[in-house]
Amino acid sequence: MSIIEIKNLEAVIDTEESNTQILKGLNLTINAGEVHAIMGPNGSGKSTLSKVLAGHPDYRITKGEVIFQGKNLLDLDPDERANSGLFLAFQYPVEIPGVNNLNFLRMAYNSKMKFNNQEEMDPLDFDDFIEEKLNILKMKPEFLERNLNEGFSGGEKKKNEILQLLTLNPSLAILDETDSGLDIDALRVVSEGINAYRNKNNAVLLITHYQRLLDYVEPDYVHVLSGGKIIKTGDKTLALELEKEGYAIV
Amino acid sequence: MKSNQDSIKFEESIIRTASKQDIENSSIKDLKKKALEFISSNSFPNKKNEEWKYYDFKDLFSNSSNIFSDTETFRQEALDKKELVMLVDKYVFRESSENLIVTVNGVYREDLSNFNNNDIEISNLSNCKSDQLIDTDSSSKDQYLRSLNTLFIENAFFIKVAKNKKIDKTLQVLHISNQNSFNQIRSAIEIAEGSSLDMVISYVGLEDSSYISNAVIDCHLAKNSNLNFTKIQNDSSNSVTLYSLDVKQDKDSNFDFNSFHFGAKSSRDQITVDLNGTNSNANLNGLYVVNQSRKTHQIITVNHNVERCTSKQLFKGIISDEARAEFNGMIEVKKNAKLTDAKQLNNNLLLSPKAHIDSRPQLNILTDDVKCAHGSTIGQLNEEELFYLQSRGFNKSDAFVTLTYSFCQEILNKIKLDSVKNYATNLAFNNISTDSNGALAKLANNDKFKKSRYAKNLK
Ligand SMILES: Nc1ncnc2c1ncn2[C@@H]1O[C@H](COP(=O)(O)OP(=O)(O)OP(=O)(O)O)[C@@H](O)[C@H]1O
Ligand SMILES: [Mg+2]
Numbered sequence: 001m002s003i004i005e006i007k008n009l010e011a012v013i014d015t016e017e018s019n020t021q022i023l024k025g026l027n028l029t030i031n032a033g034e035v036h037a038i039m040g041p042n043g044s045g046k047s048t049l050s051k052v053l054a055g056h057p058d059y060r061i062t063k064g065e066v067i068f069q070g071k072n073l074l075d076l077d078p079d080e081r082a083n084s085g086l087f088l089a090f091q092y093p094v095e096i097p098g099v100n101n102l103n104f105l106r107m108a109y110n111s112k113m114k115f116n117n118q119e120e121m122d123p124l125d126f127d128d129f130i131e132e133k134l135n136i137l138k139m140k141p142e143f144l145e146r147n148l149n150e151g152f153s154g155g156e157k158k159k160n161e162i163l164q165l166l167t168l169n170p171s172l173a174i175l176d177e178t179d180s181g182l183d184i185d186a187l188r189v190v191s192e193g194i195n196a197y198r199n200k201n202n203a204v205l206l207i208t209h210y211q212r213l214l215d216y217v218e219p220d221y222v223h224v225l226s227g228g229k230i231i232k233t234g235d236k237t238l239a240l241e242l243e244k245e246g247y248a249i250v
Numbered sequence: 251m252k253s254n255q256d257s258i259k260f261e262e263s264i265i266r267t268a269s270k271q272d273i274e275n276s277s278i279k280d281l282k283k284k285a286l287e288f289i290s291s292n293s294f295p296n297k298k299n300e301e302w303k304y305y306d307f308k309d310l311f312s313n314s315s316n317i318f319s320d321t322e323t324f325r326q327e328a329l330d331k332k333e334l335v336m337l338v339d340k341y342v343f344r345e346s347s348e349n350l351i352v353t354v355n356g357v358y359r360e361d362l363s364n365f366n367n368n369d370i371e372i373s374n375l376s377n378c379k380s381d382q383l384i385d386t387d388s389s390s391k392d393q394y395l396r397s398l399n400t401l402f403i404e405n406a407f408f409i410k411v412a413k414n415k416k417i418d419k420t421l422q423v424l425h426i427s428n429q430n431s432f433n434q435i436r437s438a439i440e441i442a443e444g445s446s447l448d449m450v451i452s453y454v455g456l457e458d459s460s461y462i463s464n465a466v467i468d469c470h471l472a473k474n475s476n477l478n479f480t481k482i483q484n485d486s487s488n489s490v491t492l493y494s495l496d497v498k499q500d501k502d503s504n505f506d507f508n509s510f511h512f513g514a515k516s517s518r519d520q521i522t523v524d525l526n527g528t529n530s531n532a533n534l535n536g537l538y539v540v541n542q543s544r545k546t547h548q549i550i551t552v553n554h555n556v557e558r559c560t561s562k563q564l565f566k567g568i569i570s571d572e573a574r575a576e577f578n579g580m581i582e583v584k585k586n587a588k589l590t591d592a593k594q595l596n597n598n599l600l601l602s603p604k605a606h607i608d609s610r611p612q613l614n615i616l617t618d619d620v621k622c623a624h625g626s627t628i629g630q631l632n633e634e635e636l637f638y639l640q641s642r643g644f645n646k647s648d649a650f651v652t653l654t655y656s657f658c659q660e661i662l663n664k665i666k667l668d669s670v671k672n673y674a675t676n677l678a679f680n681n682i683s684t685d686s687n688g689a690l691a692k693l694a695n696n697d698k699f700k701k702s703r704y705a706k707n708l709k
Contacts, residue, residue: 054641057633078640079649094638098656104642107652111643147656164642 003172003203004053004073004086005029009064010228011052021062022048024228030172033200037214037239038207040225041247046207047091049225050176054088055081069171083115087170089161091177091207095149101160102144105130105167112168133166137193154181162193173197174205179213191216211243224250256311257294263318265290268401277376278400281384285397292394301391301520301549304576304608309516309545310490313460317432329354329428331361337426338362341454343669346422351407353425356433356463358405369415370447373408383408383438386468391551392494392520399434399466406436411475414444420667421447427455427463427486435465439477441503446476450670455486455513464492471503473527478506480665482674485513487544493519501527508664511538511546512677518547525552525559525587536565537661537674539681540573547576552594554587554620563594566661568654570601570682576608581622583615590617596626599657601682654682 011023022045030036040046052059053066055078066073073081096104109129110120121129134141137159149157158178165173175194179187194217198204206217214222214236222238223230224247232238232250241249268289273282295302329337338352351372352362358374365372384406390396411417427433441447455461463485471477485491491514497505511517523532538546552561567575577596598607609626631653639649658678665671 056637077646078637079643079645082641082643088641090638090641094632094634096635096638096653096656098659099652104639104652107644107648108642111645111648115643168642 001032002067003030003032003069005067006053007065007067009049009052009066010062011048011059012062013048013058014060015058022059022228023052025064026225026229028223028230030203030205032171032203034221035198035204035206035217035219037219037222037236038205038225038230039209039222039239039242044226045228046225047176048228050088050091050174050205050207053081053086053174054078079111080115082168082170083112085171087165087168087173089158089165089173089175089178091180093149093157093161095147095152097147097150099148100144101146101148102130104148105144105164108164109167130163130167133163136166136196137163138189139163155183155186158182159186159190162190166193166197169197169202171202172205173202174207176207177209178206179208179210187212188216211239214239226250254296256315257296257307260311260314260318261289261294263314264398264401267318271402278384278403281400285400288393288397289401295394301578304578305518305547306516306545306574310462310492313430313462313488313490313515314432316460317430317462334359334362334426337428337454338424341424341426341452343420343422343450343667343673345667345669346420346450349419349421351409351421351423353407353423353435355427355429355431355461356403356425356435356465358407358437367417367419369412369417369445370421371410371412373410375403375406383468384436386496390494390496391522392466395464395492395494395520396466399436399464402432403434403436406438408438408440409447410440411442411445411447413442415442416445417447420670421449423449423451425451425453425463425465427453427461427489428459429456430460431462433461433463435463436467438468438470440470441472441475441477443472444474445472446478448478448480448666450480450482450667452482453485453491453513455484455489457486458488459486460488461486462490462492465494467493467495469495469497469505471497471499471505471530473500474502475500476504476506478508478666480508480510480670482510482670482677483513483517484677485517487513487515487542489514491517493517493521495519495521497521497523497532499523499525499527499530499532501529503527503530505530505532506664507532507534508661509534509536509548510661510674510677511536511540511548512674512681514544514546516545516547518549520549522551523553523561525554525561526556528556528558530559532559532561534561534563534565535661535664536563537567537658537678538565538575539568539658539678540575541570541681543572545574545576548578549576550579552581552592554581554583554590554592556584556586557588557590559587560591561593563596564661565596566658567596567598567607568601568658568678568682569598569605569607572602572604572606574606574608576610577626578608578610578612579624580612580614581624583613583617583620583622585616588617588619590620590622592620592622594624597657598626598628599654600628600630601654651679651682655679 006028009026224232581592611624
């Protein structure tokens with residue numbers, strides 16, 4: 001069963017300063033239970049793809065369609081996409097001073113519950129719920145008391161993204177360079193977190209520059225994105241090859 | 251020209267009305283005479299005065315012509331007692347139900363107040379040395395407004411905390427306005443040496459009443475005393491409010507002021523703090539949230555008159571629709587005030603293209619060896635932050651409310667009592683132009699929030 005089908009997607013950056021086409025006819029289908037990795041040179045459009053899927057307002061779709069669990073994804077607002085089960089761990093998570101992390105996590109969780117007509121969780125139950133997730137990621141409870149990402153180190157921000165992944169338990173997790181900036185131990189812990197999340201009904205799209213993460217979270221497919229489209233697809237050995245030879249081989 | 255004529259008309263109405271008063275029988279007749287003399291020979295402030303430069307007199311004059319037109323006495327029948335008791339019930343904070351002072355249309359009402367604390371002395375215009383307490387007009391910047399107040403006050407209240415008393419219960423002063431009248435609120439607060447007091451002063455007005463309120467408050471903090479003063483202005487949206495607060499601080503005293511502005515068609519606060527004793531400290535915090543075509547003006551002056559004092563001002567504003575706000579903050583460091591440490595910051599959030607702010611943080615330093623910092627910011631909500639929240643399932647309005655709340659919670663958190671904080675938080679969100687469905691309740695509902703184990707460390 002497919003979780004997401006991206007068909008011939010074209011997108012432009014549409015801001016006051018810029019109007020450039022970045023995605024130039026991208027095709028990708030991800031089925032339940034699969035892990036896909038996307039690698040590719042800097043500036044090739046990987047983050048653009050992830051933000052387009054999440055619904056960032058700076059991008060305009062000029063062609064193509066995206067079917068997400070039977071729904072037309074591009075018709076949905078960003079919050080509807082999230083509440084329908086799409087999750088993006090950002091390459092650069094923003095800091096939001098004055099918004100408490102625990103409160104934020106609970107509100108995010110309950111938004112999804114409400115959207116799906118399920119009962120919202122009260123604070124005490126949520127404490128127990130979140131504690132279990134913290135333990136998986138070996139995060140200290142202090143992180144809950146702080147403001148959302150404010151003053152977090154680079155690696156701490158990435159961990160906090162994965163904490164959100166575990167909290168929201170989406171059907172598709174797009175992880176944009178979550179491994180960048182993690183120390184060796186943190187990479188292992190985060191990988192364990194990702195593996196804890198995985199099951200046969202959901203899927204993972206890993207965007208990464210390094211083979212190392214893929215040792216922990218084994219991909220079924222590895223794609224090379226370059227110039228706004230996927231130019232090569234292989235299995236996990238492709239990542240090894242790329243690591244050795246660089247993008248010259250594709 | 252038009253506004254000049256309106257001003258003259260306003261002044262004439264005042265003098266005409268004053269002449270009908272029975273000044274001779276007042277317990278402060280000498281002061282009233284002096285005030286009348288001042289009013290007769292001076293004119294109402296105008297735009298030539300720096301501190302009134304941005305003030306829009308239109309609202310004041312339109313309310314006044316309404317008030318003075320048919321009733322020469324400008325005082326209508328007040329609500330009956332039963333209705334007033336119900337209003338008091340509605341607006342009293344439960345922690346303060348036995349430490350409550352009430353005024354109605356500016357007049358101190360002992361019958362509605364409920365007060366029983368031997369360490370605090372409350373007196374009124376006729377049973378205290380009110381002459382001394384009120385004779386402060388000529389030393390203040392707002393002499394015209396103060397004289398006006400003196401001329402028309404019917405009753406006032408004076409609070410005195412005895413020496414070396416720490417008052418643990420918060421005192422509430424509730425000002426109710428319910429008619430088209432020109433209300434004169436007057437009080438003086440004296441904190442004796444070594445004492446401390448927390449008070450919440452709340453202003454409420456019935457929605458359809460177009461009053462003008464002219465409040466004058468004097469505070470004196472004696473040596474080593476402490477006053478925590480929270481003001482919550484929720485006046486009728488047809489009202490015009492003028493407010494003059496003068497605070498004088500002696501050695502080692504501490505003044506915490508938290509000022510919230512949610513109501514009124516036009517509000518103007520003139521706050522002047524004099525640090526007269528070494529090592530005294532003033533923290534002034536403010537939050538103004540205005541929408542529609544409302545206006546608010548915050549004119550704040552902190553005078554560092556002696557050495558080694560500290561002061562901090564933090565004012566935040568949320569301005570939407572076509573509302574306008576002015577922050578005019580001044581730090582004056584006088585010649586002798588060496589080793590002053592003074593800060594001032596004004597942050598504003600403009601939520602619509604027509605919202606307007608005049609922010610003027612100012613310093614006037616007449617000595618060396620001081621630490622002073624000031625600044626102001628004006629901005630919109632951050633798009634990336636909004637998107638981040640939406641990507642986590644917050645709908646647009648919840649994301650908007652959450653970020654707006656995060657902007658102002660720093661000031662709301664200065665309020666000590668939960669009930670007061672919830673009240674202020676709700677008012678803040680009622681004054682922002684958006685439907686704030688749900689999200690606020692979740693964030694602001696402290697009782698529910700408290701239940702979390704992790705909440706105990708949240709500040
Ligand atoms: N807001 C923007 N304004 C102008 N150009 C942009 C904007 N956002 C992205 N771009 C451009 O779009 C291209 C693709 O960027 P994108 O962030 O998707 O690359 P990436 O593949 O994620 O790169 P990296 O590996 O460095 O993260 C780049 O050339 C980038 O400069
Ligand atoms: Mg990127």
